[in-house]
Amino acid sequence: MTANDGLQRTLERIPLTRAMGLAVEGFDGEAFALAAPLAPNVNDKGCAFGGSLASLMTLAGWGLLELALEARALHADIYVQDSSIRYLAPVWHDFRAIATAAPGESLDAFAAALAERGKARMRVHGRVPLPDGGDAATLEARFVAIARR
Amino acid sequence: MTANDGLQRTLERIPLTRAMGLAVEGFDGEAFALAAPLAPNVNDKGCAFGGSLASLMTLAGWGLLELALEARALHADIYVQDSSIRYLAPVWHDFRAIATAAPGESLDAFAAALAERGKARMRVHGRVPLPDGGDAATLEARFVAIARR
Numbered sequence: 001m002t003a004n005d006g007l008q009r010t011l012e013r014i015p016l017t018r019a020m021g022l023a024v025e026g027f028d029g030e031a032f033a034l035a036a037p038l039a040p041n042v043n044d045k046g047c048a049f050g051g052s053l054a055s056l057m058t059l060a061g062w063g064l065l066e067l068a069l070e071a072r073a074l075h076a077d078i079y080v081q082d083s084s085i086r087y088l089a090p091v092w093h094d095f096r097a098i099a100t101a102a103p104g105e106s107l108d109a110f111a112a113a114l115a116e117r118g119k120a121r122m123r124v125h126g127r128v129p130l131p132d133g134g135d136a137a138t139l140e141a142r143f144v145a146i147a148r149r
Numbered sequence: 150m151t152a153n154d155g156l157q158r159t160l161e162r163i164p165l166t167r168a169m170g171l172a173v174e175g176f177d178g179e180a181f182a183l184a185a186p187l188a189p190n191v192n193d194k195g196c197a198f199g200g201s202l203a204s205l206m207t208l209a210g211w212g213l214l215e216l217a218l219e220a221r222a223l224h225a226d227i228y229v230q231d232s233s234i235r236y237l238a239p240v241w242h243d244f245r246a247i248a249t250a251a252p253g254e255s256l257d258a259f260a261a262a263l264a265e266r267g268k269a270r271m272r273v274h275g276r277v278p279l280p281d282g283g284d285a286a287t288l289e290a291r292f293v294a295i296a297r298r
Binding site: 054077083086 | 159162163164165166168169188189190191192193194198199200201203204207208226228229230231232233234235236
């Protein structure tokens with residue numbers, strides 16, 4: 001089982017992410033992407049529900065850190081502490097969220113801090129891209145990881 | 150049909166809010182509250198999923214403005230523009246979100262601006278209270294209303 005399979009299974013254990021139809025797209029060492037179909041995620045206007053955009057970006061950030069630690073054989077509980085979200089344009093199609101380290105942050109430094117101190121914080125950037133190249137929504141979120149003994 | 154019934158129906162038309170089991174608690178002219186049962190909103194750790202807390206607070210803010218305008222016989226499409234969320238404590242029970250005007254804001258001024266200019270913005274404060282009186286999560290969000298012609 002690859003790390004992606006484990007994350008997909010975790011997402012399927014959460015009732016709401018199962019209802020959202022989330023699918024792990026992949027992790028390339030720097031970016032992690034999650035996909036969602038529009039149909040189960042529409043609002044009353046027929047475009048993507050803001051709660052789905054926010055959840056998908058937050059979960060993409062969480063998944064990024066989960067997989068980055070797993071790739072370094074580190075095990076921690078990871079929690080979101082705070083986030084800022086901007087809703088920029090409606091989404092009328094299936095969508096995906098991509099999470100990366102926020103500017104000035106690094107997955108290596110995050111993992112090193114966790115290994116050394118048993119606790120580490122990191123800011124993550126998330127976005128839901130539009131087909132034309134812009135963003136439908138963006139997220140800046142701060143996560144904390146606490147090592148599992 | 151009261152305004153609360155209309156809002157409850159709208160929430161039941163959105164697949165994800167139906168999956169969350171949301172229920173309108175009420176609007177007293179200043180605060181609007183929405184309730185959610187824990188079971189459909191758990192994460193993989195057995196406490197409330199962050200996406201559910203964020204969605205509930207954002208929807209409470211949206212509902213506050215919907216009902217405030219409806220009470221003044223104004224009709225508008227209301228969208229969330231941005232939000233800041235803090236996750237402060239895990240939630241191990243059924244929960245509710247309460248939305249009010251953010252400090253320095255007023256529902257009367259918001260409605261007056263909409264009536265005069267056809268467009269208005271307002272910042273809303275949201276919280277998920279804990280049984281002991283503290284907050285499990287807080288939200289500051291900015292909404293825009295555009296009058297329906």
